[in-house]
Amino acid sequence: MAEKAKLYYFDGRGLMESIRWLLTVAGFEEVFLKTREQYEQLLKDGALMFQQVPLVEIDGMKLIQTKAILNYIAAKYNLYGKDLKERVMIDMYVEGIRDLMELIAKHPFLPPAEKDSNTKLIQTKAVDRYFPVYEKALDQSGGGYLVGSQLSKADVQVFEVVLMVEEKFPSILSNFPQLQAFQTRMRSVPAIQKFLQPGSQRKPQPDDNYVKTVREVLRF
Numbered sequence: 254m255a256e257k258a259k260l261y262y263f264d265g266r267g268l269m270e271s272i273r274w275l276l277t278v279a280g281f282e283e284v285f286l287k288t289r290e291q292y293e294q295l296l297k298d299g300a301l302m303f304q305q306v307p308l309v310e311i312d313g314m315k316l317i318q319t320k321a322i323l324n325y326i327a328a329k330y331n332l333y334g335k336d337l338k339e340r341v342m343i344d345m346y347v348e349g350i351r352d353l354m355e356l357i358a359k360h361p362f363l364p365p366a367e368k369d370s371n372t373k374l375i376q377t378k379a380v381d382r383y384f385p386v387y388e389k390a391l392d393q394s395g396g397g398y399l400v401g402s403q404l405s406k407a408d409v410q411v412f413e414v415v416l417m418v419e420e421k422f423p424s425i426l427s428n429f430p431q432l433q434a435f436q437t438r439m440r441s442v443p444a445i446q447k448f449l450q451p452g453s454q455r456k457p458q459p460d461d462n463y464v465k466t467v468r469e470v471l472r473f
């Protein structure tokens with residue numbers, strides 16, 4: 254049996270969470286960075302090409318750069334469309350949702366005075382800009398997936414972010430029936446169902462401890 258991927262990151266969502274989502278079927282193990290020394294050791298070992306995590310050891314390689322890692326996993330596990338035209342659509346949908354995700358990911362690190370306006374921005378961008386695109390895509394594809402006739406990394410990443418936005422705004426999908434049905438379908442995919450169970454490797458919303466650890470390890 255192939256070795257499980259090994260993930261090096263903080264014990265929290267951040268940039269690694271989408272990678273965890275994509276690897277949920279294959280399984281993975283994790284090393285959590287809790288101290289500056291662990292991070293410096295990785296630097297000393299030459300494991301971090303640009304001195305940054307996420308780092309994923311997979312198939313005998315040490316991969317860095319989140320998008321490159323996501324693309325590799327998607328291609329490896331057949332989550333990247335059937336041809337180049339599907340692939341570029343998947344990439345477009347993914348890049349859109351990653352822009353929204355960025356607003357969510359940076360939120361816990363913002364100064365208190367900027368939090369309210371960022372919360373408002375997440376809501377407005379979700380409702381006015383991003384969700385309508387995915388609603389229309391699902392309506393047009395008709396097959397339950399955003400692109401083509403099979404599950405892709407676009408479905409997984411959009412689902413991940415929809416859940417994150419819902420954590421902040423529980424009724425945010427009320428005017429998006431396609432996204433509601435999509436969410437129900439995604440929840441019934443066995444690997445996803447398992448990942449959503451308490452005690453899985455899915456990370457909770459970031460708390461003060463997570464922010465503190467990241468700041469201490471990276472010194473910012």
Ligand SMILES: N[C@@H](CCC(=O)N[C@@H](CS)C(=O)NCC(=O)O)C(=O)O
Nearest residue numbers: 267268304305306307318319320471
């Ligand atoms: N483009 C990189 C950005 C990675 C990144 O910013 N990682 C942060 C942790 S979330 C880091 O390691 N920062 C340390 C630094 O930049 O010195 C990616 O997407 O993987």
